Amino acid sequence: MAKDKTSELIEKRKKKANSLRDSHIDLFPNNFRVSHTIMDIRDALKKEPDRLTEDTPVFAVAGRIMAINRFGKAAFIRFTDRTGQFQAYVRRDRVGDESFGFFKLFDIGDFVGLKGGVFKTKTGEWTLLANEVRLLCKSTMPLPEKFHGLKDPEKRYRKRYIDLIMNPGVRDIFIKRSLIIQTVRRFLLERDFLEVETPMMQPIPGGAEAEPFITHHNALGIDLYLRIAPELYLKRLVIGGFERVFEVNRNFRNEGVSTQHNPEFTMLEFYQAYATYEDLMDLTEQMLRDVASSVTGSVIVNYQGSTINFDKKFKRMTLLSALETIGGVKPELIKNKEKLFEFASVKGINITKIARPGKVITKLFDVLVEPHLIQPTFITGYPVEVSPLSRRSDEDPAVTERFELFIAGKEIANGFSELNDPQDQKRRFLQQAEDRAAGDKEAHFMDEDYIEALEYGMPPTAGEGIGIDRLVMLLTDAASIREVIFFPHMKPKGSKPFSA
RNA sequence: GGGCCGUUAGCUCAACCAGGCAGAGCACCUGACUCUUAAUCAGUAGGUUGAAGGUGCGAUUCCGUCACGGCCCA
Numbered sequence: 001m002a003k004d005k006t007s008e009l010i011e012k013r014k015k016k017a018n019s020l021r022d023s024h025i026d027l028f029p030n031n032f033r034v035s036h037t038i039m040d041i042r043d044a045l046k047k048e049p050d051r052l053t054e055d056t057p058v059f060a061v062a063g064r065i066m067a068i069n070r071f072g073k074a075a076f077i078r079f080t081d082r083t084g085q086f087q088a089y090v091r092r093d094r095v096g097d098e099s100f101g102f103f104k105l106f107d108i109g110d111f112v113g114l115k116g117g118v119f120k121t122k123t124g125e126w127t128l129l130a131n132e133v134r135l136l137c138k139s140t141m142p143l144p145e146k147f148h149g150l151k152d153p154e155k156r157y158r159k160r161y162i163d164l165i166m167n168p169g170v171r172d173i174f175i176k177r178s179l180i181i182q183t184v185r186r187f188l189l190e191r192d193f194l195e196v197e198t199p200m201m202q203p204i205p206g207g208a209e210a211e212p213f214i215t216h217h218n219a220l221g222i223d224l225y226l227r228i229a230p231e232l233y234l235k236r237l238v239i240g241g242f243e244r245v246f247e248v249n250r251n252f253r254n255e256g257v258s259t260q261h262n263p264e265f266t267m268l269e270f271y272q273a274y275a276t277y278e279d280l281m282d283l284t285e286q287m288l289r290d291v292a293s294s295v296t297g298s299v300i301v302n303y304q305g306s307t308i309n310f311d312k313k314f315k316r317m318t319l320l321s322a323l324e325t326i327g328g329v330k331p332e333l334i335k336n337k338e339k340l341f342e343f344a345s346v347k348g349i350n351i352t353k354i355a356r357p358g359k360v361i362t363k364l365f366d367v368l369v370e371p372h373l374i375q376p377t378f379i380t381g382y383p384v385e386v387s388p389l390s391r392r393s394d395e396d397p398a399v400t401e402r403f404e405l406f407i408a409g410k411e412i413a414n415g416f417s418e419l420n421d422p423q424d425q426k427r428r429f430l431q432q433a434e435d436r437a438a439g440d441k442e443a444h445f446m447d448e449d450y451i452e453a454l455e456y457g458m459p460p461t462a463g464e465g466i467g468i469d470r471l472v473m474l475l476t477d478a479a480s481i482r483e484v485i486f487f488p489h490m491k492p493k494g495s496k497p498f499s500a
Numbered sequence: 501g502g503g504c505c506g507u508u509a510g511c512u513c514a515a516c517c518a519g520g521c522a523g524a525g526c527a528c529c530u531g532a533c534u535c536u537u538a539a540u541c542a543g544u545a546g547g548u549u550g551a552a553g554g555u556g557c558g559a560u561u562c563c564g565u566c567a568c569g570g571c572c573c574a
Contacts, residue, residue: 009509069535075536143527
């Protein structure tokens with residue numbers, strides 16, 4: 001909405017701020033010492049309510065005013081700090097005439113410092129009886145309505161701070177997000193994994209099939225890519241002797257946005273030497289069980305109307321058997337390339353010239369099976385063509401020792417025994433390079449330096465990536481990834497986008 | 501990229517189908533009020549209806565275009 005004049009509401013709030021300033025009230029002081037949080041007061045009320053009176057002990061507490069009920073010479077205010085919400089009673093005969101006069105100019109949204117004891121109101125609510133009320137920060141922008149809050153999704157995402165002020169549920173989601181990452185970190189640290197950081201800017205973007213963002217380094221005079229995955233660097237660390245490493249950090253993929261995709265997203269990747277993909281499936285089960293119970297208090301989680309059970313042993317099945325039993329695709333069809341491609345076309349899959357059977361089979365799986373995998377399910381037996389970094393199966397060299405984990409119809413994790421044969425790795429990269437030359441923008445780049453690293457020898461290793469945003473969605477019952485990312489990317493609105 | 505829906509006061513929403521002075525609640529402002537909690541009572545004020553066009557005597561309403569967003573599909 002283009003508007004050149006400030007609304008009357010804002011003007012009035014600014015006037016109040018000016019009139020306080022004219023009375024020599026500091027609008028932005030920083031000398032109020034907080035002695036207690038709201039939670040501290042509540043704890044004290046729980047533990048020793050008999051010892052608390054309206055005179056002693058005195059709590060010095062601060063927060064943002066969320067509601068004011070004024071009664072002429074007294075007022076109730078509701079205020080919040082990081083630990084919760086509490087009520088204070090401000091009486092003129094208690095705080096003094098001058099202070100009460102200034103208090104009349106306080107608005108919803110202002111920060112206040114309060115000092116006083118506690119008492120119980122007629123309706124039985126514990127309330128802080130203020131001896132002192134001080135302005136800690138004047139707010140000139142009006143907050144949304146207290147009852148309905150802020151609902152407009154566009155404004156919620158663009159101005160997340162208002163969303164956080166008004167909608168406590170949003171705050172809870174992000175607290176849970178933090179707890180999930182902490183729990184994952186603790187889980188891995190307990191198992192002797194080392195947390196590391198590897199380049200976000202890479203000369204060759206590797207480790208995934210995705211289109212990268214490109215940037216330029218002036219001093220080095222080279223283009224760099226924002227990483228699409230940390231994989232090849234983490235494996236270089238395994239080669240260097242760090243047998244167990246993990247990284248929780250951002251990946252960037254230059255793709256569309258949707259309820260399931262944000263151009264930057266958070267991925268956990270971890271690598272364990274002398275382990276197999278089967279070991280990692282076991283580890284993943286334990287990790288998710290641990291995270292689910294730490295964060296939600298239960299191993300049974302409700303997600304968008306489904307009940308997800310993290311307690312039972314996760315199902316395991318191969319890609320082909322899932323296609324047959326869940327997708328209803330007959331094994332004969334998969335063996336016949338022509339019929340397979342025809343069938344895939346009918347199912348709406350875009351068969352390009354470069355399509356390889358393994359790719360088509362995987363796409364068919366995405367369409368026919370993935371949405372039906374509600375309970376945690378490991379799918380194994382991925383074709384070698386779609387798994388250029390995975391070790392081949394000893395039984396069948398056409399498939400790899402790889403799994404993906406699906407929960408609630410979403411891909412949550414992808415792990416495999418790592419390919420550590422440099423010659424085979426080189427052949428796989430060459431095949432990818434062919435696909436890239438044929439127009440597949442998502443095919444892997446050749447990375448000679450990585451091949452050389454493998455030639456020094458990487459111990460047998462298994463590695464895995466877990467999409468943290470999707471895991472957070474699952475555990476917070478969020479339908480859109482935008483609900484679990486503080487500042488999801490959107491097109492700029494109003495002013496013209498910045499350009500250098 | 502395609503389909504459907506949305507954009508009206510600071511916020512949440514009406515009015516649009518079937519064109520005729522753009523309304524309400526909360527918030528704000530004035531007054532009353534020292535136990536409220538979506539406080540109450542009385543009064544006042546607040547609008548370039550996302551943008552620029554078209555049709556009409558008249559457009560928030562009908563038409564096409566654009567911008568941004570939501571959901572679904574690719």
